[in-house]
Amino acid sequence: MRYVLAIIGVLLVCAAIVGGCYAKYGPSGTVTFTVQDKIVKASHGNDQKYLILTDHGPYEDTDRLLLGKTNSTDLYAQLRVGHRYTCSYRGSRVSLFSWYRDLMSCAPAR
Numbered sequence: 001m002r003y004v005l006a007i008i009g010v011l012l013v014c015a016a017i018v019g020g021c022y023a024k025y026g027p028s029g030t031v032t033f034t035v036q037d038k039i040v041k042a043s044h045g046n047d048q049k050y051l052i053l054t055d056h057g058p059y060e061d062t063d064r065l066l067l068g069k070t071n072s073t074d075l076y077a078q079l080r081v082g083h084r085y086t087c088s089y090r091g092s093r094v095s096l097f098s099w100y101r102d103l104m105s106c107a108p109a110r
Contacts, residue, residue, distance in 0.1 A: 030086060033085065034055045038050070038076065083108065
């Protein structure tokens with residue numbers, strides 16, 4: 001019986017890891033929004049998380065080495081409050097873990 005419980009525990013942990021990775025990196029899309037505010041939020045240690053508040057909800061702008069994104073500071077500086085942008089994003093909003101959809105690239109909306 002212990003082995004069955006151990007196997008169930010391992011499967012639950014694996015499912016949580018896979019689900020978390022999917023929520024963070026899986027879904028992708030494109031959105032057009034107006035920037036309402038920009039916030040720099042302290043993250044782990046000395047790291048910072050750039051948050052962009054829009055009329056379509058909050059987004060984050062962080063480097064994602066696994067996805068080849070290393071220009072988060074440049075992207076954050078490009079966005080201006082009150083302007084409209086069309087952006088691609090990855091991930092899902094999971095408020096329980098303070099996860100946000102991550103902006104991958106943006107261009108001024110037409």
